[in-house]
Amino acid sequence: MGPTYPPSGGAASVRDALRAVRQAGAAEAASEPPLELRLVAPEPPRLQRAEPLEGDAVRVRRVPGDPVVGIAAFLDGIQESRVIAHWPGGIPLVHGTVAAAVRLRRSRTLVAWRSDSVRVERALFVPRAAVGEAAWDALGAECDVRDTLARGEEGPWHPQEFTARALSAVQRRRESAETVCAELWCAEGDGPLFVDGGIAAVGAAAHSTRAIGVVKSHRTLYVDGDALPVVLALAAGERTTAFTVTSPRRAPVASWYLRLREPAAHDALWGLVRVEAALDGATAERADLVSRWLLAERAPVSLPDPRWGAMAYGVRLTEEYLRAVTR
Amino acid sequence: MPIGRVVATERRPNTPHEFHFWTALDAPVGIGTIVRVEGPPTGEGRLATIYGVVVEGFSYTDLQTPLHDVIGADGDPAAATRAPTDRTEIRLYTAHALRHVPDEPLQPVPMGTVHLATEDDIAVALRMDGYLRAGQHTGIPIGVYRSGTMQAPIYLDADFLLGPEAAHLNISGVSGLATKTSAVEWLLSSIFAHFPAQKGSVAAVCFNVKGPDLCFLDQLSEKLDDADRALYEAAGVPAEPFQHVEYFAPWTARGHALATLRSNAALSHNVHPLSWGLREVLQYAEVLLNKDDVDAKADALIDFIRERVVNQEFSDPILPRAHTVRSFSDLEQWFRDVLRGMESRNAETWRTHHVATIRKVRNRLTNISTRCRGLVTDDGTSNDLPFGSFKDRAVYVIDVASSEEDAQDLIFARVVSQLREQLERRTLGVDHVVVFVDELNKYAPSDGPDTYVRQMLLDIAERGRYLGLVLFAAQQFRSQVHRRVVGNCGTALFGRMDMDELATPGYATLAPATRIKLSTLDKGQLMVRHPHFAQPVFVRFPRPAVLGGREGVERFPAEPEPSLEVAVTRTLRALDPSVTLEWVKQAIVAAPEDDVLRARNRTLQARPEDVKAYFRAQFRSRVQAESVGARPASLPLAGAGGDDPYGF
16 A cells, blocks of 8 residues: 555545455445544553653743744644445455645645655555455455454454454554654754654654654553642643653653643643653753743634644644545 | 636535635635636537636635634734634635536536636627627727736627617616716717727717716816726727717706806807707697696697697687797687687587686696796797707717706607607618616606606617617616616616615625625726626726816806896807897897897897898897786686676
8 A cells, every 4th residue: 555646546445445345245334433433442541650851850840931933844644444344254344544744834824845745545454364365366456455464363353353453554554654754854844843642653753853742642641649740730831841751662752741721620631731852952941942832832722623722723734634635 | 827726515516607616815816706617628528618707705714613713812812813823714706607618518617727817718708709709899898807917898799788689778876976977978988989880870868967967078087097098098998078069958947048057158169058849849748748637638639739730820710810829829829719719609619629628738738838948938949959960979968957857858758759750760860879867767767657758768778779779877776767677778887886775676686795895896896787798797997088077167167147138149149259248238128038038049040141130130020929927817717707706
């Protein structure tokens, strides 16, 4: 499955995929919501201690100075997976679309940075070992197909395992597209890139000062019990001191919590983001400057998106752009 | 370079007649902009091209509610402008299709690219290409369409403006914005400059119904600026006043001067009296007599007088002498003798006409000279438009602004009837006549009594195009004009309109944004409807090259009504420059004023070689005319006698 451009094209549009499954003899599935909305398997909330990077403990620090515009571009990715057919034996055939893009800010408007900074990929996600080689070949003759199982893996499988695997495969493709875009910017872009999500898993971007990761979800809070009240009590315009986030399969990055908006009647994590930046050059001054950039992105608000408390408008626009080019 | 892209959604689909497109925020597109859509190839491999005019525009952002913006700016409007990213905004336009090429099959407008129309595109979009071909050019510039730096002249088709295919023009607009009169003046200049030679000659008859509006059509305006001259040049119309203009106005009630604001001596060379005698007026007596007055019996008597009495010797046993009725004075004398004769014979009827009918007709006819004083002469003298010798590209202005309503109606009815008759006989002198009437809602109202004038306007509107008699009419409120009159106008112009007027059903076919634009048009802007244009288009036209009424009266102030001697001197001096005030004083010494005016009018009508001798001769012959006011207040009723005033 190669990247495609212009975005409206695709190696396996839903129409292509449906034609392929019909010809292969699969039963067409009823229209259902995307797997992303059906298969929610969140990791359990947890606290994970992180090593302080700025001082010896997590403390509150008011971001000095006014918000300042510093972000040059935004990176975001989207994915959508749908079961479009079932192979005999209850095996779901999933059509997945992923897209990622870097949108450059020019004259207060987001525009395309360059043609290869928009990645759109479409494919049919099929458990090869489960459907057999004949079906795999038949489907592959009509559209791009991706195997959702590991090589040599054997059954039996729970039927829902197939959809979970397909969803994971689509997610990996989306992360891959985001990584390509992020690395492209870090290599050739000019100015800080606002990455929606962490940068620790985004290849070379994890080490680049041009990439700023902003994490909105907080299933894992990188504080221990003593520091937790400090994070939850952050006021708008305040940040925690920086700490290091490490993970076995991810690059270590500098990180800190930043309160964008007062939670007011919301829960304590509302309006809170965790910022990730390359460890190299991660000083207190750098963290303050990046925080000022992010505080500047509070306007305009991203309503009506429900995540507006922590979501930058540039990210929302990038998402809207990706939805537009994938439909 | 495309400036937009056609879009359609299930909620807002495109049709063959309407489509939607978006543009960049800074695209030079607005209400009235003409665009070209280039669609994908048709089944036959031809590219579909659709031309349209923008009729509605929308702008919105991804904001779901204004409250979100307030929240984002923390209630501080200034903060909103400091946001690092502008909200995504769309400029979405709705356009109405002007033309599809190819025109078959007629399909919904495809999802194509949108371009600003070029000058060539405009010609195709408005179907002007059909009448702007070399050798068959019948285009009359109405103005210039502008889009960005591009400007293209917009042409009306002479065949559809002046007949015979369609004809007539109606213009609406609020007063005081120099739109209606200015537009007609400009259009007449354009017609005179571009009317195709193969279609013959054309002249204009304009009724000046208010103030000095049309009183200076032969004088150059000093208000033309470079922009105006550029518009004249673009349209190929010379920026100069009309070359040949003749003015006509009735006399004032005193009769010393003409009732017009063009009374400055410097401009008197082409101002002529308009006065009619009995013969001319009796032809149009119906104009001044409403239906309650003229029943079948009265009508029969009027016909009898017209056919058997006027301008011929008439004898009857009841009359003491033979009558030759040539004037209102003669007519009054004739009525008096008829009634006396009936009285002496104790007769209630004469030639089947009842005495009451005779009295009523006498009353109605003889007071016409009072009601239309200045226009109608007691003595039968007549000064008229030069019917039969109308000149090509000439303008004949009839100033009725100072006349009473009855006189205005009479003037309009007789002039238009004469034009129609002479055009029918091809004896007018020109092949086409444009009749310009302002305040049409007064003469052809949508409601009220069915008047002779309204019937006449309906007749012109419905049949005039075959004769070359073309109505250019203006009014403030089109909705108040008879719908058959405006409905028969092939071309309609709209200046700035009143919002209340735009709310009437006649404007329901216009998109809301178009209506709003109409209510805010600048001076010099018009919306044009023409049979060739599938949709109305907006154009600009220059200031008229002629002196406006207000400027005109400042530069050529109206002169006060002169004394009798001065008035006669001025009139006669136009015929014979050797006439002096002293000579006139001597010539009219001791003569009654009515006799002096009668002598002046007759001299003016006769235009003799020896003006002085002719004028003096009028006093020697002493026309024995009696004024209408001299007749007895009443005559005894038949059967009444003795001392009993009630006749018992």
